[in-house]
Amino acid sequence: MRRNLLARIILVLVVLGAALILGWPPKKIPLGLDLAGGMHLVFQVQTDDAVEIYVDQTIGRLKELLSKKKITVGSFTKRQLGRFTLGQFSPEDEGKLQDLLDEYLRDWDYGVSAGAVNLTLKHAAERSLRTETVDQALATINNRVDLFGVSEPTIQRQGGTEGDRIVVELPGISNPERAMNLIRTTALLEWKLVHAGPAAEEAALLQGFGGSVPEDMEVVKGDPKKTEGGFYLVSRVATITGQDLSSVHLDRDDMDNPAVGFELKPEGSARFARLTGDNIGKPVAIILDGKVQSAPTIQDRISDRGIIRGRFSIDEVRDLIVTLKSGALPASIKILENRTIGPSLGADSIRRGLVAILASFLITLVFMVFYYRGAGINALVALLFNLVIIVGTLGALVVMKIPVSLTLPGIAGIILTIGMSVDANVLIFERIREEIKAGRSVPSSIGFGFSRALSAIIDSNVTTVVAAFFLIQWGTGPIKGFAVTLIIGVCASMFTAVFVSRLIFDLVIPRHRKVEKLSI
């Protein structure tokens, strides 16, 4: 091993230099959510919603087709999800009906029995529908987070290309509630004509309609934060929806309160003009996710532009604009997991982590120098080297765009490495002591010490690496950060013990001079 002294010096210097360059400045290593503060959210896209909507759409389309082809079908019954049944049609229409289904409803399997046709959404179609829904939700959330302006968010699908979960990580967010609302509002915006209301109770609302809701109407609630609350009776079908908007912007109403200004696409604008022209003096409800935001009275015929009023704060208007621009979510999303860490807890953890690293470093150092004297300094150099390599490797991962961040368990991994990394040195030093005791010369003791300790060093560290590797593979969140620093730390400690410590011994104790004593 004494050969290639120069080559080894160069190797060690190159590693040190590379680690310093890659690791500097350490600030470029992003902090995990537990340190920087932020939100980790796991959503589940309710893809059942999308299937349900698709079934409704199919029934709607089918009704149109049937009336075009002059086939009368009396009943459409939805069964379980993705199934419905046609009934009450005359037997002679059955053939025509089957032809129609064959031609237009390719996504559906159907079976005819006893005067009824049972339709089932094909498995492949259902699957691709669900996947598309998640894709679409993913894109929408991406847009919203983008428009909201979060630095370095991660938005990922969990569980492969068919998974229905979306993981959103927003570091450094200081108003979690607002961010959460922004992401999860479905943002389905509808304009519906008001037939009665607002009324404090449903019964009062329906007085003029014989106590029950007419077929083409429905009851919606007023958003208690935005209106007086209460109930409204509105048309079932929306005149225009968020999809008809061509652009939205921040605007003011005549009282100078913040409002959302909008412009309509040509098709929507025609419908809106008809509605407003025919109903001057009546209120129209602006409904967001099933809650009435405001119900202004139509003053005049409006076609292509208008404002959405409500008691909005400026932030709410901004968020509403973001959600309208990014479009509605294709299905509702549910929170499965929400971890919100405030910035002050993160700052506290960083402080504590640094103190712990420093303290464990000092303790280990004092102990090693006290116990091994000169050789202890050797171990100290190796330890410092170790820390530099850990930071450098993390820096290299950042440079290579591999997602990595420093988490609190990651810091714990570094602390554990400080304790464990002396192991390789201890194994070597103890072996050298034994060899000296057995009467060998100092240089040959060093040689034997290193070569005999090597197998134990490798075997023992590999097991730790194996365990940590599976933690990275299967672990989640904080565990990953821990495993990453642990692996890097263990590898670094093997390198430093075998190369750096040895090099220092070789440099300090030249072979051709006789050395009687070794400070170990």
Add this chain to the structure above:
Amino acid sequence: MLQLFKETRIPFLKYKYLAIAFSWTVIAAGLVNIFFFRGLKLGVDFSGGTLIRVKFQEPLPISEVRSRLSEVRLGESKIQEVGSEDREYIIRTTLSKAQMLEQQEAGVEATEIMANRVIDTLLTEPDRRATQAGLQDISSLDEKSLAHILEPLLLEHAPAEARKIMDFRVERGIIRSWDELQGLGLGQDTLARLQERCYLSSLSVLSKETVGPIAGDYLWNRARLAIIYALLGILIYMAVRFKLAYGVSALLTLFHDVLLTLSIFSFTSREINLPVIAAFLTLVGYSINDTIVIFDRIRDNLKILRKAEFEDLMNLSINQTLSRTIITGGTTILSLVVLVLFGGQVINDFAFTLLIGIFIGTYSSIFQSCPFLFFWWKIFKPKKGMRK
């Protein structure tokens, strides 16, 4: 040369029956506790539930926190104080899995609701009045909005002032009084503007974690797979590098370590959460490491001392590696003690698990793995000179 152990000749194997009896008695007691007395507590990561950390403006005794939670039927929550000022608490609430699943079926995010209920009930009447009056809480306001509030007054200086207030808040966790803000050197008119638009909430939510039942199951599955694969990986490595006798002994030791740590864990009030699982795997890696060093020595000595009795040979090997075992264990334990003491509440369970784990790993590599190897050789009696 400073030595802790000068040429020790401790007959470790003499205590093999005692050590085995001791360990497995504790394990048996632990298992009984786990299976019959619900000794293991799963944290919110796996059981689902909420974990909220709050800091109050003014000291509020734990009994008062509990009684307020009881008002919304969350009196069963686990409340843990942080620090000693009666101001900071960690509150854990769980629902039974059946309850949660039932609510989930109904489309309710039970854990989110529960978390908000905890926070709402801890707020005071003045807080609620202030929110209703449209005032904003400085202790939860973001920097941009704060700058926005100050803008009409301070114009281009608003962001810098907002930053100052925010830094102070991040450092303290909660702002206790307007006087504190005045201490930051804010102008009178700035303060007046803040008082007009904002209020100081009596509590600040430092962190809020909610894990629903589906997420809990998912996390538990992942953790389980991590453990299974890691153990398999270690096993395969052992099989490649060592003879069967060593591998089996090391594996038994490993089971011993995990079971013993779990048993001790079951007698504490600590909960198993994600980091604790990571700690378990780390201690497995460490314990194997320790065992390997001794086995490596035994392997070496078998080549040199062909005539020696098994027991003497093992004792010799343990003694030869003893100072290494103690020193490495010692520095690691010292590092972990530091982490337990200074690392803070967030990482305490993790650090504690590792700490007892390293103790156990060190103990077991001497008092469990060697006896296991010894018994294996007694039973299968390899011929002298053949043993490797």
